[in-house]
Amino acid sequence: MKKRFLQVENLAQRFPIAGRNKSLTVFEDISFGIERGEFVCIIGHSGCGKSTIMNALSGLDAPTEGVVIMDGKEVSGPSLDRGVVFQNYSLLPWLSALDNIIFGVRARWPKWSRQKIREHSHEYLHMVGLQEVEHRKPGQLSGGMRQRVSIARAFATQPKLLLLDEPFGALDALTRGVIQDELVSICASTAQTVFMITHDVDEAILLADRILLMSNGPEAVIAEDVVVDLPRPRKRGTVINQPGYYSLRNHLLDFLVNRSEAARTATTSAAPAIINPIREASGGPLPHAVNA
């Protein structure tokens, strides 16, 4: 079997239940892969185990069983090869926006000169449009600006894999849209490999090459590996006009509303079924949108 850049093999996670001689099986026998340069989103109801999978990919937590192999090496702890952006920004409050990025860049390339580190960090602050506020500390920035600094810092360290855990969850719709557009263009220009958790079906369609659909927990499975067969570059305002957009969107919503519970017992194989709703629908008329 062809090995992908990131290979997740038979992952299981169990946590002891306090005061009981039992454990909680969050998921078992999860396998999937990601190609270099791919953008993969994972969607599933609250508590199904998305963050637990991300923790295993980042190396922050060891799985109970199974392995994660990145670029031929087993993930056995955190590494600067993997950048993580959380919902709550995790910036250092005593450093300016620019110094927060410099901090990450210096850790990544300790032998670089001060000037090179500064220029490189500047470039990424510029990329997210924050050059005007480089001297401000996180407490003097809006939530959206703070999240842009986090994203700039993560991209500036050029990790082999970028892990995004609902990075826009706390932002208002307008700011979220602006940063999504930035993410689309940064990913297009850097071919960054990304694994992202989101609850937002439209965001996943805008950004992803593939969307993994997770059944409800406990004992969750990745039931489907949905191909997002829409041309790039995608734009927020026009992607909805692409043929097949609503077939894809309805497929995802139908899973979340109607199928995510039963999928847990219906899925028998560790590798999820590969589904291409756009291609499947291309022969017939497009269905109407489901109200989200």
Ligand SMILES: Nc1ncnc2c1ncn2[C@@H]1O[C@H](COP(=O)(O)OP(=O)(O)OP(=O)(O)O)[C@@H](O)[C@H]1O
């Ligand atoms: N350290 C831990 N100890 C015990 N149980 C845990 C631990 N971490 C996670 N869990 C449990 O594992 C399950 C999956 O949690 P996880 O945070 O991965 O879900 P999620 O899909 O990311 O949820 P959400 O969308 O709400 O963030 C939950 O039932 C949670 O309570």
